[in-house]
Amino acid sequence: MNTPTRSFRISAIGLDVLHQTRLKLACSMLLAERMDVALQPWNSDGCDLLVIGLDHPDAARALSEANAVNVPMLSIARRYAEPAPGRLPHGATVRDINEQLSSLLLAAPTVERAAVGTPLLLQLAAATGGAPALHLLQRGAITLLVDTATRSIALPPSTTLAEVVAQLDDVAWSASAIDAPTFQHQYAYRLPQRHSFEALYFCIARYRPELLPMPAEQAPLKLRHWPDLNADDVPGTWLLAIACLHARPWQAAALATACHMPRHTVQSLFCAAVASGLALNQDAAVPSTQRRKDASDSRFFSWVARRFGLNLFQGAAS
Structure with missing residues (x-):
């Protein structure tokens, strides 16, 4: 599974034409690391990183503004003899700038996420x-x-x-x-x-389940209706579990056993169902020791397989 592309905004001020051109090339190279960068003039509102040429007359003002709002910075100046984290000497190469951008941008979200609540x-x-x-x-x-x-x-x-x-x-x-x-x-x-x-919440369950509230551990759950999903929205291995939840209530442990799925994956599905409003809490659930299966189940699961182009039962057994 490919890592999703992340988007960033980088502001620049005080760079001469040479360094501005090298910065653009360094930003374009970040796409290879699945990082999409938009360059803009210095703006302290909504900027992930400031690249600043300290030899420019406007540098002092921009430096003060960036420090006031805790914007990470990459400084370029003649006074620096050697590269260091967040600092590059005048004449820095495209590769030097690219490596600094990558490390600084990837480090910044860790600080942001530590203090964030509900997205x-x-x-x-x-x-x-x-x-x-x-x-x-x-x-x-x-x-x-x-x-x-x-x-x-x-x-x-x-x-x-x-x-x-x-x-x-x-x-x-x-x-x-x-x-x-x-x-x-x-x-x-x-x-x-x-x-x-619904597609959004199931995508969160797939990639960032920690962002969803956790339902009651033992509460059985049934889906109100089939989620509004496309074939690309969920892994094929999830479809049998979703079909089971659409058919009747299940507890997480029982569903994980019946579908041969990790317990934490099934729990993520439960989180998506609750967050999206699809969950119907049920008093009676299929026990963990038994998986009921009849002709109506087979017809419904076959419909799911045709819709998504999969052989669900063969996938479950593998």
Whole structure:
């Protein structure tokens, strides 16, 4: 499974033409590490990293502003004789800059996630009542729309749910409420993909299950209806378990045994079902010592296999 691409915003100030060009090349090379970087002029609002040329007259002001908001920095100056973490001498090569960017950007999210609570997107997805229905979210090079009225999110053609989920808990997300005409006129053509909240929660269960609240350990669970998922939204090995939960209530341990799946994977499915509102808590569940199977089960599971192009029972036995 490929690591989802992460998006970052890098600001630059005080660089001459040579270093600005090398910075652009170094940023483009980060795509090989599945890091998508958007370069922008210095802006302390929503920036992951500042690359600053300390020999420039504007450097002192930018340095002070960056320190005030705790933005990580990569400094380039003639005063530095040797490279060091966060520092490069004047004339640094593309490779030097690339290596520094990679280490600094990958280190930053660890600090951000330690202090974050419920991710902003999930806060909006859970909003009810008189809250605005449409919210435009931006983080780095990613822009998306949260539509609470249709319980869906809209994405650009080049962005996947997995990429969004990979940085769901970063604190650099910004949100603004917009109205429907504004979305139709300015953003609809840029955000043609639509994914349901259900697909979002199951994707979180797949890649970042720690972000979902944990249901009661022993509570049996049944799905209200089949989740709104495409074949690419979940691993094929999950489909039999989802079909079982659609058919009747199960406890996590019993379902893991019946489907030959790790217990923690089944627990992730339970988390997605609860978070998405699909869970029906049941008093009676299939016991862990018995897996009931009849003709109606076979017909329903065969329908699932045809829909997703899989042989579910053969996959379960492997």
